[in-house]
Amino acid sequence: MEDKKxxxxxxxxxxxxxxxxxxxDVSQNNPLARFFIITTVTSNRHALAIGQALKEACEINDIPIRNVEGKSSSEWVLVDANDYIIHIFTKEARIxxxxxxxxxxxxxxxVN
Structure with missing residues (x-):
């Protein structure tokens, strides 16, 4: 993987x-992002934990964050890190x- 971020x-x-x-890789036809990253989690709390960890990793590594969306009762947390849009879903929501x-x-x- 060549993209360090x-x-x-x-x-x-x-x-x-x-x-x-x-x-x-959506970079060819999407002016808003280069990559969509999608993962599945076991619970809403798990989604929030990954969202928080991503926010911290972005701050440490100078990856700008536009927004984090999703509440504690959400089955879908979205982290908008400029060129990287991360979708964190429960299994049911992903389907x-x-x-x-x-x-x-x-x-x-x-990836796995």
Whole structure:
């Protein structure tokens, strides 16, 4: 993986036990982001913990964060780190929203 910031974000998610981790290169046709990162978590609390860990990793590594969305009762936490949009889903929410299907024409890389 050549993108150091992407690697930092992925390692942070893996350290916090994110599952079924993928990233999608959307840079060719998306002016707002280079990568979408999607992971599955076991609970809403787990989603919040990964979101917080990502926020801290971004601050330490000078990765700008625009916003973190998702409340304690949320099945979907979104971290907008400029070129990196991280979607943290419970299993049910990931199936329901099916983001992988929306971006199926782009290169999808499985991490674990």
């Amino acid at each position: 992407l690697q930092i974000l992925i390692e942070t998610i893996l350290d916090k036990k994110g599952e079924d981790l993928i990233y999608i 329901h929203y099916g983001l992988e299907k929306l971006w199926a024409n782009y290169p999808i890389m499985k």
